[in-house]
Amino acid sequence: MTDLARAAAVPDLAPQELRILVAVEEEQGFTAAAARLATTQSAVSHAVRGCERKLGAVLFDRGRHGARPTEAGARAVAYARRVLRLLEAMGPEVRAAAAAGGAGEVSGTLRIAAFRSVAAHLLPPVLAALAARHPKLTAQVRIVREVGRGTAGEVADGRADLGLATLDAGGPPAVPGLVAVRLFEESYALAHPDGHPAPRGLPLVDWDENCGSYTRSWWDRQDWIPPATIDVEDDTVALSLVSQGLGMAIMPRTALLGAPAGLAVTDLGPQPPSRYVGYVTTPELAGTAAVRALIRELRSATLPEGLSAA
Numbered sequence: 001m002t003d004l005a006r007a008a009a010v011p012d013l014a015p016q017e018l019r020i021l022v023a024v025e026e027e028q029g030f031t032a033a034a035a036r037l038a039t040t041q042s043a044v045s046h047a048v049r050g051c052e053r054k055l056g057a058v059l060f061d062r063g064r065h066g067a068r069p070t071e072a073g074a075r076a077v078a079y080a081r082r083v084l085r086l087l088e089a090m091g092p093e094v095r096a097a098a099a100a101g102g103a104g105e106v107s108g109t110l111r112i113a114a115f116r117s118v119a120a121h122l123l124p125p126v127l128a129a130l131a132a133r134h135p136k137l138t139a140q141v142r143i144v145r146e147v148g149r150g151t152a153g154e155v156a157d158g159r160a161d162l163g164l165a166t167l168d169a170g171g172p173p174a175v176p177g178l179v180a181v182r183l184f185e186e187s188y189a190l191a192h193p194d195g196h197p198a199p200r201g202l203p204l205v206d207w208d209e210n211c212g213s214y215t216r217s218w219w220d221r222q223d224w225i226p227p228a229t230i231d232v233e234d235d236t237v238a239l240s241l242v243s244q245g246l247g248m249a250i251m252p253r254t255a256l257l258g259a260p261a262g263l264a265v266t267d268l269g270p271q272p273p274s275r276y277v278g279y280v281t282t283p284e285l286a287g288t289a290a291v292r293a294l295i296r297e298l299r300s301a302t303l304p305e306g307l308s309a310a
Contacts, residue, residue, distance in 0.1 A: 021048070021076060023037055024060060025073070028066045057076075079158075082285075085161070089108065092107045093288055095107075105134065106289045107137055108136075110161055112141045112162055112163070113141075113154040113155065114164040116236070118254055119141060125302070126297045129301075130293060133297075139294075142154070147209055151163030156282070161281060161282075161288075162285070182310035183279060184309050186306065188215060189265050189266065191239060191256060192266065194262050196264075203226065204226050205228065206250075208233050210250070215274075239256070240260055243261065244262070276310055
């Protein structure tokens, strides 16, 4: 076995090396990473070379642009974040296990990634119940657009402990290697200006996060849906435009909760398209006390009107 192969077989990276990999990726350079970690640029460069030797792969492309992760580097940084997160969780987990026969108080910080509509209408009562039950547990919520890898990507990359995500009707999660569980199913409906006599004849206002594999087959069968005349990035903007009479939109029910004045909602027929919303987490974090506590509150939450438990 060569030295490179032997090193790759047992990559034994220290926590500080993991922190350096994360800092270089986030700061996009060795010098900025060194400043962030209060060390020298040469120490960072030496540590990265050591990580590359141990892992058997080039992790960053160096150049005048700074340092950009290779495909292997992006994977390494994602694992580094997840390992560091487990190290952070170790103290609260161990103390909780040692207290009161393993039923100690849940504490620490819980990082949640969620797309806008579910963060606005599902999370607030869940987080209120969580805070009442576990006052020493702090929740941090970040809104992530549900496009591309979306909230699942944030979890896989170690930036979130749990993500509220849209899930396909069947098959594995959009990002492999995660635990994915459905919470509820929501149907789509037609949003249009209140009182309009023929809303299906209006121009279409669409938004980047709309549709997907769960609605595509239904969408393709509808000959009344025109190409979008207005595309926006946010569902609230789309609904605001519709309420002003500029068109109609096809939206999931959570996006229609709290709709602005001047907007009406009409069913799309007996078999409307629908999507599943659930949570995703990593296998290693799924067993931690903080994530388990959040999952319990999510599963016991009262769903807003128009949503049904999966």
